[in-house]
Amino acid sequence: AQSLQNRSFDWSSDIxxxxxxxxxxxxxxLIIFLxxxxxxxxxxxxxxxxxxxxxxxxxxxxxxxxxxxxxxDVQPLEFINFL
Numbered sequence: 519a520q521s522l523q524n525r526s527f528d529w530s531s532d533i534x535x536x537x538x539x540x541x542x543x544x545x546x547x548l549i550i551f552l553x554x555x556x557x558x559x560x561x562x563x564x565x566x567x568x569x570x571x572x573x574x575x576x577x578x579x580x581x582x583x584x585x586x587x588x589x590x591d592v593q594p595l596e597f598i599n600f601l
Contacts, residue, residue: 547601552578 529535553575558568571578578585589597 544601549575549579551601 557571557575557578559571560568
């Protein structure tokens with residue numbers, strides 16, 4: 519049996535490969551951003567009392583919830599361009 523590590527994936531087109539690579543890079547930059555900044559949360563609606571996120575970073579992205587990002591001293595467009 520041939521090892522899967524030695525097999526290359528056959529993309530249906532160059533565009534599909536490029537789109538996949540762009541998605542992977544987007545997620546990598548998002549994860550780096552979340553890992554290097556304070557992730558805070560609140561259990562109360564419209565509360566300004568924020569607590570440090572006590573769970574693993576992956577749990578932010580894997581339960582179908584939403585992330586609300588509050589940027590300080592960063593323009594939203596600048597952040598979107600980074601991602």
